[in-house]
Amino acid sequence: MHTKIKCLALTATLFLSASLYAVDLTKAYDMPDASKMIKKDLFPEAKKYTMPKSCNLNDAAAIARGKYMFHNLNGKKAKKPAPEGLVKFTMKKGKDGKMKKKFKQFGNCVACHNIEGAKGAGNIGPDLTGYKANFIDTKARDAQFVYQKIADPRIDNPNTHMTVNLTTGLFTPEEICDFTAYIVSKK
Amino acid sequence: MKKTLLSLAFLSTMAMLQLNAGEQFAMSDSDRAMYKEMLENNPADIYVEEGGEMFEENLGGEEALAKFLGVSEKELPKYIAGFPRYIKKLGNVVGIDQVLQAMQVEQGKKKTKLKSGKMFSMLAYVKSLANDEVPNIDTTEPHEKEAYELGKKTFMTARGGRGLSCNSCHSADIVGQVLRTQPLPDLGEVASGATWPAYRMTKSSLRTPQRRFQGCMKNALLKVIPIGSKEMVALEVYVTKLAQEKGKKIAIPGLKR
16 A cells, blocks of 8 residues: 555656656766766876886796786787786676686787787887897996886876886886896897 | 768768778788778668668657757758767757757657667767768867867876876877787878768677777776766767868768778
8 A cells, every 4th residue: 555655656756857857858868977987097197116126137937927918918818828927817706796807917018019029019119129239238228217117108208108007006016027127138 | 862871971981991991901811801892881881771760760860850959951961060069958068879869858768878789870870961071060169169178188188007098099199100010090080080980890890989989998998988978978079070170071881990
């Protein structure tokens, strides 16, 4: 009985509001909010970093990880098994309570840079082939420069087209070490 | 009438695509052969046609649309070429899809979701009515000016896991450079603002401009913002204006890699 009355009242209200606002079309279409999403997606201003002392540039495992991350987009697209100390995905509980694969993002640096062994490299960034001989051995650049460039390239070029890799939180300082180790290594 | 419009659209799409055909080196030879064939027979024509039928049956077609917008049927193509535009009774700068939703609500019908295939088809049909017109976004109209500015800002804002903006890959100084085998297009020169909705070969489906923007956001790890949001509509205004500045004509449906 009670529910019936409620129901009637509801129908009446619906009817009323429909006829009252029939002419108001300002809410008649979807315009979802995006400004909050964009705000949450922003990241901090350009930041200076010092390459950590723990960064072992001669560690073969670090070089292997750097190489893997350099040439691959993410754990889903990467074909070969990940090297020691790197995972392609982690398991995470989804909204439905089921465990789901969360794929790790890699650098995909090859999208913009050519380097030894690159497949389908882009040319938005400079060619990094022969980097050790051309830039490190000649002292034109050092590992700290490379580390900073990868971590946050906005420091030496505010208008860079390069990705920001540490300040956005996508990678850890150890992973920036891995990238650096790979680039300055002899290939 | 509709047929001629469609085939006209087709001719200009073809001309444009042939100009670009040499640049499509992210395609394999078999893809390229398929692309050539599709130039003659755009798979999206059928979606546009279906969209036209739904638009006619569900909403009353061009006559109803012209009436809703307060223009004559003859003025309709030029008027449509000005979208996204400020519609006073909707209180915002809106896309054609949002106008269709408002028409549905006014007629007591269920709103078709902005991201549904049905809406994509209807939108493509309605925009194709403006085929051969150059887009005419009017930035002297204050709301449209504001939307343009918001679009520009959204285009320039770096965000997401890799700290990229649309401009990181589409600024004038890197157009033509290569991102992982794909040449970066000049969005004005390839007339993005006048050739979407288009058939996207790599997705085997009809995609709208806003849906295309979402693709770039997803790939570049920018949080994907929803179709129809102020910022999305504004991005469409901005990208449409780029085609307008180059004097590109609307040619729907486009055909894209």
